[in-house]
Amino acid sequence: MSSAPFSHSENSSVRIMYIVCLTLVPPLVFGVYQFGLNALQLVLTCAVTAVVVEATCLKMMARSPLACFDGSALLTAMLLAMSLPPTAPLWIGVLGSSFAIIVGKQIYGGLGQNLFNPAMLARVMLIICFPIEMTAWAAPSPIDFSNNLVSVPLTWLEFDGVTAATALSAEALPSQDTVALFFGNQAGSLGETSALLLLLGGGYLLYKRLIHWAIPCSLLLGVAMPAAISHWWAPSDFLPVHTHLFAGATMLAAFYIATDLVTSPTSIRGQFVYGAGCGLLIWTIRSFGNYPEGVAFAVLIMNATVPLIDYYLRPNVFGSKAVKEG
Template sequence: MIDFEPKAGPFAHTSNTSSRIMYTVVLTLLPAALMGIYQFGLASLQTILVCSVIAIVTEYLCLKLMGRAANACMDGSALLTGLLLAMSLPATVPMWLAGFGSAFAIIVGKQIYGGLGQNLFNPAMLARVMLLICFPVEMTNWAVPTPIDFSGNQVAVPQGWLQFDGVTAATPLSGLSHEPVSIVAQFLGLGGGSLGETSALLILLGGAVLLYRRIIHWAIPLSFVLGLCVPAAIASLIAPESFSSPLVQLFSGGAMLGAFYIATDLVTSPTSVRGQLIYGGACGALIWLIRSFGNYPEGVAFAVLIVNAASPLIDHYLRPSVFGSKSMARKS
């Protein structure tokens, strides 16, 4: 046998590019976005378009100012950031606020770190938290669903569906301990909330496609769900009058969106399976803690950003050995 110490590991080739991955994620998210438009009307469509367009335009301007290839703004990452931000906003949020948040996500959440692949925090969640802290009133005005009625012989389009503003109402999370919540309505997305809270079913189906295409790994969604549901189950068994059930926690708010589309961000999550299990579990547990004991009814964005900050530390201690490295040779 030839005794040699390789200086570089082998490289695996795949047809997946960063651009193809981004557009695949966008496509799997479109059914849930369309469900949001169906539920809340033209106001939600306007929010999605404003966030997406402003994100792309801001990225184009940033790349121009930095002397980089401006056509990189169409690689899908800016579009995905804008869409994820829109999915986390109320349908009737003011358009200037949606545009400001989208520009903030690209400039402060992404380009200030060096662009795609360099950011520490999820840009969309960073923008959402900024908007929630700075504009709490506008960010907590949730629209009442006004879906189109297809039940009769004629399609009935309610007047509220055609308007760019709407009547506001509380979401299930804003009254977890006070009002009964229909699990089926939450799962199908028939209640109020942000666009990403419209249908846990469609988000679950989109996440299944991402898992099948191996764009995301099972470790983060599974540990995320367990981290959220296990403490919720224990607390609801001990004090059911004070804590909601695991299914209510899972299907309300942005938990499903967070499990499959936000926490699984390839840039801001750990690379090892062990690290991803810890990362996802920490996200889920923090969401439950914030919802149960914090001042904010929803905690997905806060939890993801907190664990984003710990992701490099998790990677440092749990990253796998590089093939051919001395550390791997010592282990063998």
């Protein structure tokens, strides 16, 4: 089309990326408060590595290296850091961020061309290659501000935290405090810190219409419905609904990972199917798999089905034969 007028949105890919990054800052800050300076260094390591590697790849492909500041590399790094154990060694962050940018993104042609979510692809690679480092969860050791004093625990300043089982592990099956899970007082990754802060950030993205509600709602329902049925059927063998929703990276996946514009379906009907599939796979892997957390595997599996979902559930093109016959 060459004639005006045209309607334009104020949003651009760069603006969207940085808004999403800003909404991730509160849960990241809370995660650092919970787990200590090692978590902060891990986040910064992932961010710097991702930007530098992206600039290098762009330079090698004869593109402008300044495109590394479009926010996509930073967002990938933040999501990867939030999926890592807070006490993971820094070389894990370097290796994971490099893999996410090179193999997960640039090898497909760069921003908008990748089939799989780069951060989740890197997480799956790390957990398969380095299972010990990727499953060493640390118990929270927050700074104490009570009694008008500031008490910093020694573990907050160290890089070797006290290990603990995640809320999704078999050891945690008997009972879980809903309030503690909701506010983030649990062992796990930075993305498992506060369901409340992730909900607030996701709500803001919905309010600004940067994401559609179809994927978050269908994903949460896809997790909650089988969890409710299985826990009602065998409460001693299956985790309750609130644990599935508030523990692990469920909230992070619902609002930030599965809603990735590049790797999710374009149609609303397709997004419902995609989100429900992610949720069901998350519950299935958690309940029957060897890994307590199934978000990364579930998202990558559903990423692979997106072309098929789009093929069958995409809306009819205006003026097409299907529309005329209808």
